[in-house]
Amino acid sequence: MKLLIDAGNTRVKWALWDGSQLQSLTAIPHADIAQLAADWRGLRVDAVLAANVAKPDIRAAIDAAAPCPVQWQRAQQAAFGVRNHYRNVAEQGADRWLAVLGARQLSAADVIVANAGTALTIEALTADGDYLGGLIVPGYRLMLASLAQNTANLDRAAGQGCAFPQGTEDALASGAIDALCGAIERLQARLAAHTGRTPQLLLSGGDAALLLPHLPPATRMVDNLVIYGLANVANGS
Structure with a gap:
């Protein structure tokens, strides 16, 4: 049995x-x-595999609590049939790489991997195993917090996402949701133009359920792609 930590x-x-x-x-x-x-x-x-993008004190707490030494993961140039085209692999967050490996475990098609957490990360992976790179976007709550902190009149609770917001609260929610979903769909369109095929969209993260109703119907929601990526590594180690 392996303990996997994101x-x-x-x-x-x-x-x-x-x-x-x-x-x-x-x-x-x-x-x-x-x-x-x-x-x-x-x-x-018999093993603990982990990825960390949090502050050092979180990593230290995990090291102290783990039942055996933690194998901290990093992005790699290639693994499990996936080639990483990131320009500087050493600077890439392990969570982004592992989400791509998790997507590969779940799908052999062209895939857009969207992980909606504190930040939204969006990755492009071809059926041939080329991870082409991706986007980092402020997440839903970061967008709203930025507006609250840097404007005079927008420090208020967000409303509901809707097609034609007719109040400020709904305009805040709808604007953030449309910005996030728009970034996902733009990268999906670029990958489709690159491969000539329609990519599958995998959606994960704490705000996945918030975005899902506003994305194409074929979108598949997966509970924690990073954990699935760690499972892929665990099986190959």
Whole structure:
């Protein structure tokens, strides 16, 4: 059994992997990081694989709580039939690379990989295994927080996403949702033009359910692609 950990900017997600299925998928906010020691005490695992884009104190807390030494993952030039075309692989967040590897485990087609968390990351992967790169966009709450902090009259709760917002609260929600979905669909269109095929869209992350109704009907929502990427690595190690 393997313990797989995705330490994001807001939450730490973890699951157990038996080689074929995920078990006990759990997410906790950074404020509850001390809970991990109790959650993991007594786990019978032979390896711990993790990705971290959070601050060093979160990584240190995970190291201290883990039942065995943590194998921290980094982006690679190539793995599992995927070639990374990122210009400087060393600067790329491990979560983005692992989300691509997770997508490859789930689909052999051309894929757009959208992970909607604190930031929205969007990646382009061809059926031939070329990871072409992607986008980083402020996430839904970051967009709203930026407007609240940098304008005189927009520090208010967002409303509902709708086609023609007729109030400021709905305009805030709809604007942020349209910006995020627009970025996803623009990269999807560019990948389609590049390959001549319509890419599948995989959507993950804490705000995936918020965006899903506003994306094409064929969009597939997957609960934590980074964890699936770690599972891919675990099976190949």
